[in-house]
Amino acid sequence: MIKSYPNLSPAERRAIKTLKEDTSLVIRPADKGGAIVLLDYAYYKQEILGQLADTQMYRSLPCDPTSKFKRELDAILSVALNAGWIDKDTFPYMHNDYPRTPIIYTLPKIHKSLSAPPGRPIISAVGSLYQPVSTFIDYYLQPLVKSMPSYTQDSTHLILRLRELGEIPFDSILVTMDVKSLYTIIPHDMGIRASREALLTDTSLRVLVEFLTQLLKLTRTRNFFRFENSFYLQIAGTAMGSALAPSYGNLFMLQFETEHIVPLLGDSILVYFRYIDDLFLIWTKGVDSLLSFHQHLNNLDSPVKLTLNYHSDNIQWLAKVFGPLELFHILSHYSHKHESILLEFHVKDQYKVVYT
DSSP, X not given: OOOOOOSSOHHHHHHHHHHHHOTTXXXXXXXXXXXXXXXXXXXXXXXXXXXXXXXTTEEEESSOOHHHHHHHHHHHHHHHHHHTSSOTTHHHHHOOSSOOOXXXXXXXXXXXXXXXXOEEEEEEOTTOTTHHHHHHHHHHHHHHHHTSTTBOOSHHHHHHHXXXXXXXXXXXXXXXXXXXXXXXXXXXXXXXXXXXXXXXXOGGGTTTHHHHHHHHHHHHHTOEEEETTEEEEEOSSOOBTBTTHHHHHHHHHHHHHHHHTGGGBTTTEEEEEEETTXXXXXXXSOHHHHHHHHHHHHHSSSSOOEEEEEESSOOOOSSOOOOTTTOOOOOOOTTSOOOHHHHHHHHHHHHHHHHO
């Protein structure tokens, strides 16, 4: 039996308890950088209500729709069970008798403002009606994402792929682009269609495609949540916090890049990689043509709008570098009573941050 030791002094524990019990404050992790942020609850509430007032994104509901939506889902699952699309073990996993209503919260973007940080909306869906359904759909979407030619797992994966290139033309330009607010700009019809078309490429899923599409439509168009005592429906985009959000966003972008970026591979683009909404490419036709290409992409009749960064020698991608006020690494002091393997992991992890 491993003996445990407290890492906090009695005074520190009392201070944390006092903060937790102070209803005028809200404690949240920062959106980026690893800081812990204390916010005035009145400001936090005002900022969330400001976002929820966007009628292009959200609609207020008169009451909790859980019971109504549960009846819809139960009927679909019963049909699927009888048709053999799911088995008797999967049915109870997807069938939630006592679902929890999802709640919205935000992560403060202190890298944009320290005094009045905007919030990144997150829907906490743990234990909710559609959480197991989203996980079920994602089980089938993830392999499709990993098979994308542009798929990049992380910065280490990128480096390994770049090493395979060999010599790069001396006049090449390193380029990164970022999709502005990807999760919130995906129209339901376009996102569902992109996922369905990807599913159809896997012949082993032909029997399940229409069922998965039906579930996907249900989870996208019935994405509801609560803030305080009010209920809302998200009418565009996909919620951060959903199990399938990364796969859904990836497949939406797959359709965009297949139509507008991939055709230039071997001509103006030497290589092209993507990590969800972060694009990396090596451009070979000069700055002027790059700027024209970027403008062309942003002028398309598409919700996808891209930022642009480029340099001939070096560029940052995935591993973000923050200024002094924005970098807060959460580390455990070596004197803390942790297992040695955890302490060794911290050293290894920080080494990767610096040298990867």
